[in-house]
Amino acid sequence: MKPSLVPSSDEVSVVMPVKDGLWSVEQSLPLLLNQDAPWETEIIVIDSGSSDGTREFVLGLAEADARITMIGIEPGEFHHARTRNLGATIASGRFVVFLNGDAIPQGERWLAELVGPIASGDSGPAASYGRQVVRADADVLSLCRMAYNYGPTPRLKDAGSALSARELYAFSTVACAVDTARVSRPLFDERFPVAEDVGLSKRIIDGGGRIAYVPGAVTSHHHQYGYIEILRRYFDYSVIYERAAIFRVGTRVGGDGRRYLRTAAGILRHRPFGDTVRFALFFAASGIGVQLGRWYRRLPRWVCRALTLYDTCAIGESDGLSR
Secondary structure (H helix, E strand, O other): OOOOOOOOOOOEEEEEEEOOOHHHHHHHHHHHHOOOOOOOEEEEEEEOOOOOOHHHHHHHHHHHOOOEEEEEOOHHHOOHHHHHHHHHHHOOOOEEEEEOOOOEEOOOOHHHHHHOOOOOOOOOOOEEEEEEEOOOOOOHHHHHHHHHHOOOOOEEEOOOOOOOHHHHHOOOOOEEEEEOOOOOOOOOOOOOOOOHHHHHHHHHHHOOOOEEEEEEEEEEOOOOOOHHHHHHHHHHHHHHHHHOOHHHOOOOHHHHHHHHHHHHHHHHOOOOHHHHHHHHHHHHHHHHHHHHHHOHHHOOHHHHHHHOOOOHHHOOOOOOOOO
16 A cells, blocks of 8 residues: 555545554454444554554455455554554545454444535534543552543533633544644654644644544543553653643643542542542552652653653653643
8 A cells, every 4th residue: 555645535534553452453443344434444453563463463354355454563653642653644535444453333324424524514613532441450540530531421522612721622533533734744743752642632723733632432441550650651651741841821720630630529429439549549649740740850860761751851852842
C-alpha cells in the first residue's frame, strides 16, 4: 500500500498499534470486520514485536481478508506519536480511526457511532473520541478514573466552551477518529513522548476546530497501575500540560479535583471501606504527581529524572515547546 498524503476518499482507515495483545485482538479484529457502517474500511495493524502469537493471528486473517494490512516495527521503534503518524501516513481513507490493541469495541455499530459526527458534513467536528468502560477485572481505582473521564453525556467542544483546561482538551487515541481533510498530516506532534492525544486536541481546538465526545461509541479498556507509577504518569502528563501552556486555559485545576471526588464518592459509597482507603492513596499520588509536574522547573534535574517515565523534562528546550 502506497503512502497517501491527501485523503483519497470518504473511506475509513483503522490504525491499531499492538504488542502482545492476542487476547484482545482475537476479539476486536472480527468485530471490526463485521461493523454495520456505511463506509469501506481498511485495518492497519502495527505490531511492535509481539511474541504471544498476535503477529501470526493477524497475518492469518490478512491472508483471508484484503482489508487487513500488517506492519511490523521493532519494539524500540514504538513511540506514541510517531507510530500513530506512521499508520496515518499509510492510511488511504479520509477518516482515520485509532484503536489501541488492548481496547475492544462494543457492538456492531461502534464504528458508525464514532465516525458519524466527523462524517456528517464540512461543518462538523474535526475529530471525535468515544467512551471507555472498564472490564470485569478492573479495580476500584480504574473504575473511578474511567467513570470520571468518560461519562454518559455527549459533548461538542471548541475554543468557546466554558470548560477547565483538562475538560477542554480531553481526548484519547485509545479510540478516536480524525478527519484528515480538516486536520493535516502528520497528525501528532512527535515532540510529545506521551499525551500525544492532548497535543492533537489542543492543535484542533486552538485552530478553531471542534471535537466531539461520543459516549455511544463504547470501548472496553483500562490499565491498573501501582501508586508510584500513578504518581510518575501524572507527573509526565503535568509536565507536558505545563510546557504546552494548557494549564493557563480555562478554570483552575482544583475544580477538576472536586468533580473527580464527587464522581468517586458516588461509586465508593457502595464499596467496601478498603476501596475508599485505596482511592485516597491513589488520589494523593495523582495530585502529588500533578503538582510536581507543574513545578518541574524548580526541581533538581536528578529529581525530574527519578520521577519521569518518558523523559518529558528533556523536551522543549530547543524544539519550540515552552519551558
